Amino acid sequence: GENVEQHPSTLSVQEGDSAVIKCTYSDSASNYFPWYKQELGKRPQLIIDIRSNVGEKKDQRIAVTLNKTAKHFSLHITETQPEDSAVYFCAAMNTGNQFYFGTGTSLTVIP
């Protein structure tokens, strides 16, 4: 099955700096890679996603890159704000439409 690894597990940045979270996956057949933001006690919220036929996608301050050859994908948040503080999960979907989540990154943006 698929195995998704996520790093770092915790990340602290100063407000206005950039944050990068990286994930690797094992199943080369995985073809959809969403990122979720989860605030304490809340549901995971989809913030951005990328499909295997695309190398990069950007939405305002958030961008995701995918390297299919290396089987890794990354979330980039620029100009971080305190409200970006949350746990971020990456996920990979295999051909069976089953999601495999990374173990999460707790991001703290320091004002």
Place this chain on the structure above:
Amino acid sequence: AAGVIQSPRHLIKEKRETATLKCYPIPRHDTVYWYQQGPGQDPQFLISFYEKMQSDKGSIPDRFSAQQFSDYHSELNMSSLELGDSALYFCASSSGGGGRPFYEQYFGPGTRLTVT
């Protein structure tokens, strides 16, 4: 816009009791997924349904069962509850599944189950 609805939001049960969690997907979504999230852990996939048929199975214990009904809502039935079943249970829905083009999963607010 309508979102995924889960009920109840909180549930307290004793060991060896049973529990039923309900999920109402976003209108016109035909696929439902169940996840279990322990404290400080990532969501673990339990089971999914597409067009009322089980489409995939993850780490769901044999004590749990689920089904999707004709109106696409789904129920997760949990029997012989154990302390370790205490967790947040999320339902997610999407339009697409069962080999069709896949679309994003949208999560419900979750049901917090506490087993004492």
